[in-house]
Amino acid sequence: xxxxxxxxxxxxxxTLTIHLAGPWHLQGGLPSPEGLQHELQGGQPxxxxxxxxxxxRGWDSSLVNFLVRVVEPCQERGVPVxxxxxxxxxxxxxxxxxxxxxxxxxxxxxxxxxxxxxxxxASIRGSESLTAIFSFLGExxxxxxxxxxxxxxxxxxxxxxxxxxxxxxxxPIVTLISFLVGSIFAFVGAVQLQKFxxxxxxxxxxxxxxxxxxxAVMTGIVLAGRTGAAYAAQLGTMKVxxxxxxxxxxxxxxxxxxxxxRMIALGLMMPLLCLYADGxxxxxxxxxxxxxxxxxxxxxxGRIEASVDLTMLSGGIFKAAVYGMLVAFSGCLRGLQSGxxxxxxxxxxxxxxxxxxxxIITACGIFAVTFYIVGI
Amino acid sequence: xxxxxxxxxxRDVTMAFGSFVLMHDLxxxxxxxxxxxxxxxxxxxxxxxxxxxVGLNEPAHGxxxxxxxxxxxxxPAERKRMLRRVGILYQGGALFSSMTxxxxxxxxxxxxxxxxxxxxxxxxxxxxxxxxxxGFEDFYPSQLSGGMVKRAGLARAMALDPDILFFDxxxxxxxxxxxxxxxxxxxxxxxxxxxxxxxxxxxxxxIFAIGTNSVFLDVETRAIAASGPPKxxxxxxxxxxxxxFLTRGADARTERGSARG
Numbered sequence: 089x090x091x092x093x094x095x096x097x098x099x100x101x102x103t104l105t106i107h108l109a110g111p112w113h114l115q116g117g118l119p120s121p122e123g124l125q126h127e128l129q130g131g132q133p134x135x136x137x138x139x140x141x142x143x144x145r146g147w148d149s150s151l152v153n154f155l156v157r158v159v160e161p162c163q164e165r166g167v168p169v170x171x172x173x174x175x176x177x178x179x180x181x182x183x184x185x186x187x188x189x190x191x192x193x194x195x196x197x198x199x200x201x202x203x204x205x206x207x208x209x210a211s212i213r214g215s216e217s218l219t220a221i222f223s224f225l226g227e228x229x230x231x232x233x234x235x236x237x238x239x240x241x242x243x244x245x246x247x248x249x250x251x252x253x254x255x256x257x258x259x260p261i262v263t264l265i266s267f268l269v270g271s272i273f274a275f276v277g278a279v280q281l282q283k284f285x286x287x288x289x290x291x292x293x294x295x296x297x298x299x300x301x302x303x304a305v306m307t308g309i310v311l312a313g314r315t316g317a318a319y320a321a322q323l324g325t326m327k328v329x330x331x332x333x334x335x336x337x338x339x340x341x342x343x344x345x346x347x348x349x350r351m352i353a354l355g356l357m358m359p360l361l362c363l364y365a366d367g368x369x370x371x372x373x374x375x376x377x378x379x380x381x382x383x384x385x386x387x388x389x390g391r392i393e394a395s396v397d398l399t400m401l402s403g404g405i406f407k408a409a410v411y412g413m414l415v416a417f418s419g420c421l422r423g424l425q426s427g428x429x430x431x432x433x434x435x436x437x438x439x440x441x442x443x444x445x446x447x448i449i450t451a452c453g454i455f456a457v458t459f460y461i462v463g464i
Numbered sequence: 465x466x467x468x469x470x471x472x473x474x475r476d477v478t479m480a481f482g483s484f485v486l487m488h489d490l491x492x493x494x495x496x497x498x499x500x501x502x503x504x505x506x507x508x509x510x511x512x513x514x515x516x517x518v519g520l521n522e523p524a525h526g527x528x529x530x531x532x533x534x535x536x537x538x539x540p541a542e543r544k545r546m547l548r549r550v551g552i553l554y555q556g557g558a559l560f561s562s563m564t565x566x567x568x569x570x571x572x573x574x575x576x577x578x579x580x581x582x583x584x585x586x587x588x589x590x591x592x593x594x595x596x597x598x599g600f601e602d603f604y605p606s607q608l609s610g611g612m613v614k615r616a617g618l619a620r621a622m623a624l625d626p627d628i629l630f631f632d633x634x635x636x637x638x639x640x641x642x643x644x645x646x647x648x649x650x651x652x653x654x655x656x657x658x659x660x661x662x663x664x665x666x667x668x669x670x671i672f673a674i675g676t677n678s679v680f681l682d683v684e685t686r687a688i689a690a691s692g693p694p695k696x697x698x699x700x701x702x703x704x705x706x707x708x709f710l711t712r713g714a715d716a717r718t719e720r721g722s723a724r725g
Contacts, residue, residue: 114573114625118583148625153590180656181594184649188596429561429606 091116092144092151096127104134105173106158109143112151119150121157128161137162139173152181160186224421228351231343235352240344247349254315255357259364261310266298266365269306270372273297278381287381291391294373299396299404303366305452307358308411312444316419319350320440323423324433332424347420351413358412359405366404399464407455411448418443470532471496471628471660472517477526479509479516486512487686490526492679499654499661499674501694504681505709510664511555511632513681517662518552518630519543530628548576551621552630557613559605565592565616566601572623591619595649611642615649622653629653631663635670643667647674668712672698680706 092112097105104127112119128134137158144151155174159182162169171179201209234240277293323346326332332342370392377383419440426436472494479486486509494500502510515521517528519535527536530546538546559568569588573579579587589601595615605613614634621629634650635643647670654661665671671678675694682689682705690697690706698710 114577114579114587117578118586149587149590153587156590156593177656177658180652184652184656185590185593185598188593188598190599427606429604431562432606 092119092147092154094119094123094154096124098127098134102132102135103138104128104136105138105140107143108139108141108151109145111145112147112154114148114150116150119154121154124158128158128167133165134167136168136170138170141173141175144175147175147178152178152185155182156185220425221421224424225417227343228347228417231341231348232351234344235348240348241340242345242349247352250349250353251357253318254311254353255360258311258314258357258361261314262307262361262365263368265306265310266303266369267372267375269302270294270298270369271376272372273302273369274373274376275380278376282381288383288387288391290373290377290381290383291388292395294377295370295392295396296400298369298373299366299400301404301407301452301456303369304358304362304404304408304411305448307361307365307408308415308448309445311354311358311361311412312415312418312441312448315354316415316440316444317437319416319419320423320426320436321433323420324426324436327424327426328428328430328433342424347416347424350420351416354412354416355409356412358408358415362405362408363401366401403455403459403464407452410451410455414447414451415444418447469496470494471498471530472662473529473532474513474517475527475529477513477516477523477528479512479521480524485524485686487681488525490679490681490688492688492691494660494662495677496660497654497658499650499663499676501671501675501678502662502664502681503666503671503678503694503709505683506666508681508683510666510681514630514632514662514664518547518550548624549627550630551624551626551628553614553617553621553632553634555632555636557605557617559613559616559620561605564602564604565597565608565619568605568616569620569623572620576624588619588623591623592616594622594653595619610637611639611646614638614646618646618649622657622659625657626659628660628662631661631665633665633667634663635665635667640669643670644673650674666709668710671710680709682706 090111093109095107095109097107099105106124128137139155155178159169159171171182174182200206231240273294274290278287278290281287281289281293323332326346332346335342335345374385374388377388378385422436422440422443426432470493474490474492474494477490478488479490490513502513504510512521516523523536527534529535530549533546535543535546559565560571563571566585566588569591570584573584573587574581577584585601589598592598592600595618597612597615597619600608600612600616605616608616618634629650631650634646638646650661650663651674653659663670663675671694677692678694678697679691680689680697680703681687682703684705689703690701692701694710697706701707701710
């Protein structure tokens with residue numbers, strides 16, 4: 089490809105004339121001023137620098153960039169530069185590029201702190217983020233107190249909409265996941281149990297696993313990805329567009345107005361979804377038990393009835409309500425903590441899902457131990 | 465390249481969303497080296513017209529031509545090629561928030577030229593210097609003020625040395641001095657780069673200071689109410705809406721005043 093050319097000639101009076109020729113376009117790459125450096129900086133620096141551009145055919149930023157890099161060192165060294173020979177557009181752009189001096193201290197210094205500092209900074213950040221979680225928990229508790237006294241302000245339409253989004257609209261995905269989990273349990277269990285000729289206990293396995301733990305946990309995880317992330321993105325975007333600020337200055341607490349309805353919606357819908365997931369999971373187990381192991385449906389459901397009791401069922405539903413609140417809590421926390429940019433909102437959504445899942449699993453462990461001690 | 469050559473032609477363009485017609489039969493020509501102003505009251509479809517001109521929205525009827533070639537009928541590959549000669553400054557800057565200024569400005573360069581990373585950075589720094597942001601290469605958009613974001617957006621719009629620059633309300637949200645400096649910068653860039661500029665604005669000071677030609681979109685009739693150099697429109701236009709707009713309603717006040725007096 090044809091590209092811009094540059095050469096230099098020195099006249100008797102010490103003037104260095106730089107000759108520019110050919111087309112100077114970005115597509116042709118950037119000619120480097122290196123070749124000129126030794127002319128400019130060599131043993132005898134020129135007294136004056138001039139340009140000649142009669143053979144120049146077309147130019148763009150590549151030429152301006154080149155000239156700025158020639159002119160700047162000359163000016164630093166006090167060598168007068170005569171720009172007469174340049175096209176007027178180029179002269180004006182050079183002037184424009186130099187019009188505003190570099191702001192002192194604007195350039196960010198990227199210094200990596202030593203290891204010990206980084207460990208310290210990370211632990212400070214860690215404790216700060218833990219403090220933020222607990223103070224948010226405190227604020228939410230106050231808000232729940234206001235709700236109990238009927239003083240919390242939010243729009244009931246919002247609450248109904250949130251209930252619909254988190255509840256009815258989540259049914260298809262909850263159906264799919266819990267049906268599959270139920271049948272996977274039955275399948276894995278059947279392979280082991282059949283070795284002892286105890287294939288019929290597949291029903292106990294599926295029933296207890298779904299009702300005690302998996303119904304609530306799987307629904308919680310599905311909602312963390314589906315609804316928790318959405319809450320974080322919604323609230324994060326509201327921060328970007330200053331909607332949360334508007335609420336605050338209107339005297340409405342974003343906590344009451346945004347967080348409470350979401351906590352209520354998930355707190356109400358999760359138990360229902362969990363109950364539904366339990367049922368669908370047991371049906372999934374039935375599909376495998378009846379279809380593969382040829383256990384009669386009556387026997388399967390009879391075993392379910394015998395093994396699952398009301399305590400177990402209500403325990404699972406109670407857990408689901410807690411997981412729902414945790415999902416809403418993490419989603420709202422991360423959303424309200426979000427920075428004001430597109431990437432920050434993305435980070436908030438990611439972090440909301442991670443926080444929800446960590447909290448759900450932690451709570452699950454705590455419940456398991458507590459229920460064991462209490463003897464449920 | 466003559467001064468008066470038509471650069472962009474908008475012919476009989478009708479903008480509609482479903483059955484709702486926003487503007488009908490828009491017909492005008494932007495000449496090379498013009499600073500062409502699209503003006504009109506709030507919500508009349510100025511920005512939408514700009515979106516139609518660059519293909520973000522499709523006209524319900526009519527065509528847009530660049531250098532006599534139909535953009536509306538061009539296939540996607542051809543459109544991409546035509547748009548490479550176009551730079552757009554969006555109203556909010558539209559800088560990518562996850563990238564530094566240098567990365568923002570360098571992205572089209574890295575995408576559409578054969579320059580290496582060091583050269584891309586060099587040109588990006590030059591563009592930032594041109595808009596007065598020398599030394600801000602490693603800043604993220606969220607660390608800048610509104611005016612600086614606008615200027616960085618301008619640096620990105622001119623990354624590939626476009627022939628045509630579109631500006632969507634460049635001075636919205638800027639103080640009068642910043643807005644004046646931006647006008648000067650636009651004028652300077654037009655003169656030195658030889659670009660054609662299309663600007664959507666209702667900033668009267670800018671309109672009179674730098675506009676060489678204009679169209680006025682009337683929200684009542686949903687059509688062009690007047691076209692021509694803004695100063696001429698202010699002094700000579702017969703359309704009362706246009707006069708009222710260009711005199712900030714002073715015209716209407718004097719009329720009312722004289723009627724009462």
